[in-house]
Amino acid sequence: MAAGATWERWYDAYALAYAAPASVPQLACPDCSASALRLVYVVVDLVDRLGYGAFWCDACLQGISLSRAEAPAGAAVALFGETAGVSIPDYAVVSPQVSGSAGVAPETGLAWPEV
Numbered sequence: 001m002a003a004g005a006t007w008e009r010w011y012d013a014y015a016l017a018y019a020a021p022a023s024v025p026q027l028a029c030p031d032c033s034a035s036a037l038r039l040v041y042v043v044v045d046l047v048d049r050l051g052y053g054a055f056w057c058d059a060c061l062q063g064i065s066l067s068r069a070e071a072p073a074g075a076a077v078a079l080f081g082e083t084a085g086v087s088i089p090d091y092a093v094v095s096p097q098v099s100g101s102a103g104v105a106p107e108t109g110l111a112w113p114e115v
Contacts, residue, residue: 005030007096010064013037014055021075031094034059040088041071042078051080056091063091 009030017024017039027037036059043051049071056063071077078086 005062005094007064007094010055010062010094014039014053014064014066017055018053018072018075021072029057029060029062031057031062032060036060038076040076040078040086041069042080042086042088043071044080046077046079049077054088054091056089058089061089061091062094065093 013027013030016027017037021039024037024039026035028035029037034057036057037055038058039053039055041049041051041053043049051069051071053066053069053071054063055066076086
Protein backbone atom coordinates (compact mmCIF):
# COMPACT_ATOMS: atom_id res chain seq x y z
CA MET A 1 0.00 0.00 0.00
CA ALA A 2 1.21 3.44 -0.80
CA ALA A 3 2.46 5.97 1.72
CA GLY A 4 0.01 8.73 2.53
CA ALA A 5 -3.03 6.48 2.95
CA THR A 6 -6.38 8.25 3.15
CA TRP A 7 -8.61 8.29 6.19
CA GLU A 8 -10.98 5.97 4.37
CA ARG A 9 -8.21 3.37 3.92
CA TRP A 10 -7.36 3.71 7.60
CA TYR A 11 -11.03 3.32 8.48
CA ASP A 12 -11.26 0.17 6.36
CA ALA A 13 -8.32 -1.28 8.31
CA TYR A 14 -9.97 -0.17 11.57
CA ALA A 15 -13.19 -1.96 10.57
CA LEU A 16 -11.20 -5.20 10.17
CA ALA A 17 -9.50 -4.60 13.54
CA TYR A 18 -12.84 -3.84 15.21
CA ALA A 19 -14.37 -7.05 13.87
CA ALA A 20 -11.43 -9.19 15.03
CA PRO A 21 -9.29 -7.42 17.67
CA ALA A 22 -6.96 -10.41 18.04
CA SER A 23 -5.96 -10.01 14.38
CA VAL A 24 -4.64 -6.44 14.77
CA PRO A 25 -0.92 -7.40 14.98
CA GLN A 26 -1.21 -9.32 11.68
CA LEU A 27 -2.97 -6.57 9.72
CA ALA A 28 -0.93 -4.51 7.26
CA CYS A 29 -0.64 -0.79 7.87
CA PRO A 30 -2.54 1.17 5.20
CA ASP A 31 0.37 3.63 5.09
CA CYS A 32 3.63 1.63 5.19
CA SER A 33 2.40 -2.00 4.92
CA ALA A 34 4.18 -3.05 8.14
CA SER A 35 2.41 -5.54 10.40
CA ALA A 36 2.73 -3.15 13.33
CA LEU A 37 -0.81 -1.88 13.90
CA ARG A 38 -2.08 -1.26 17.43
CA LEU A 39 -5.59 -0.55 18.71
CA VAL A 40 -6.38 0.67 22.23
CA TYR A 41 -9.68 1.96 23.56
CA VAL A 42 -9.66 4.49 26.40
CA VAL A 43 -13.04 4.18 28.11
CA VAL A 44 -14.92 6.03 30.84
CA ASP A 45 -16.07 2.84 32.55
CA LEU A 46 -15.48 -0.83 32.00
CA VAL A 47 -19.17 -1.76 31.90
CA ASP A 48 -20.37 0.16 28.82
CA ARG A 49 -16.83 0.22 27.30
CA LEU A 50 -17.56 3.52 25.51
CA GLY A 51 -14.72 5.95 24.88
CA TYR A 52 -12.28 6.62 22.08
CA GLY A 53 -10.23 4.31 19.94
CA ALA A 54 -6.58 5.00 19.17
CA PHE A 55 -5.51 3.07 16.06
CA TRP A 56 -1.94 3.52 14.83
CA CYS A 57 1.10 1.89 13.29
CA ASP A 58 4.16 1.49 15.50
CA ALA A 59 6.41 1.51 12.41
CA CYS A 60 5.37 4.77 10.70
CA LEU A 61 3.45 6.43 13.57
CA GLN A 62 0.42 7.26 11.40
CA GLY A 63 -3.14 6.43 12.42
CA ILE A 64 -6.64 7.56 13.26
CA SER A 65 -8.56 8.38 16.41
CA LEU A 66 -12.24 7.54 16.77
CA SER A 67 -14.47 9.15 19.38
CA ARG A 68 -17.58 7.64 20.94
CA ALA A 69 -16.38 4.19 20.05
CA GLU A 70 -17.53 1.08 21.85
CA ALA A 71 -14.67 -1.31 22.55
CA PRO A 72 -15.46 -4.77 21.20
CA ALA A 73 -14.84 -7.92 23.22
CA GLY A 74 -11.20 -8.90 23.11
CA ALA A 75 -9.90 -5.37 22.41
CA ALA A 76 -7.22 -3.70 24.53
CA VAL A 77 -8.94 -1.33 26.96
CA ALA A 78 -7.62 1.30 29.38
CA LEU A 79 -9.74 3.20 31.88
CA PHE A 80 -9.68 6.97 31.32
CA GLY A 81 -7.30 8.57 33.84
CA GLU A 82 -5.75 5.22 34.69
CA THR A 83 -3.65 4.48 31.63
CA ALA A 84 -0.57 3.24 33.51
CA GLY A 85 0.92 0.39 31.54
CA VAL A 86 -0.79 1.52 28.33
CA SER A 87 1.46 3.26 25.85
CA ILE A 88 -0.19 5.31 23.11
CA PRO A 89 2.50 7.19 21.20
CA ASP A 90 2.19 10.69 19.82
CA TYR A 91 1.30 9.48 16.33
CA ALA A 92 0.24 11.63 13.36
CA VAL A 93 -3.56 11.51 13.06
CA VAL A 94 -4.89 11.14 9.52
CA SER A 95 -7.99 13.30 9.07
CA PRO A 96 -10.95 12.64 6.80
CA GLN A 97 -11.26 14.72 3.66
CA VAL A 98 -14.16 17.16 3.62
CA SER A 99 -16.65 15.46 1.38
CA GLY A 100 -20.06 16.46 2.67
CA SER A 101 -21.32 12.90 2.88
CA ALA A 102 -21.51 10.24 5.53
CA GLY A 103 -20.26 6.73 4.91
CA VAL A 104 -20.61 3.18 6.12
CA ALA A 105 -17.89 0.56 6.27
CA PRO A 106 -19.32 -2.46 4.41
CA GLU A 107 -17.35 -4.97 6.50
CA THR A 108 -18.99 -4.01 9.80
CA GLY A 109 -21.84 -1.64 9.06
CA LEU A 110 -20.11 0.94 11.24
CA ALA A 111 -20.94 4.48 10.17
CA TRP A 112 -18.80 7.59 10.14
CA PRO A 113 -20.40 11.01 10.36
CA GLU A 114 -20.84 13.60 7.67
CA VAL A 115 -17.85 15.96 7.63
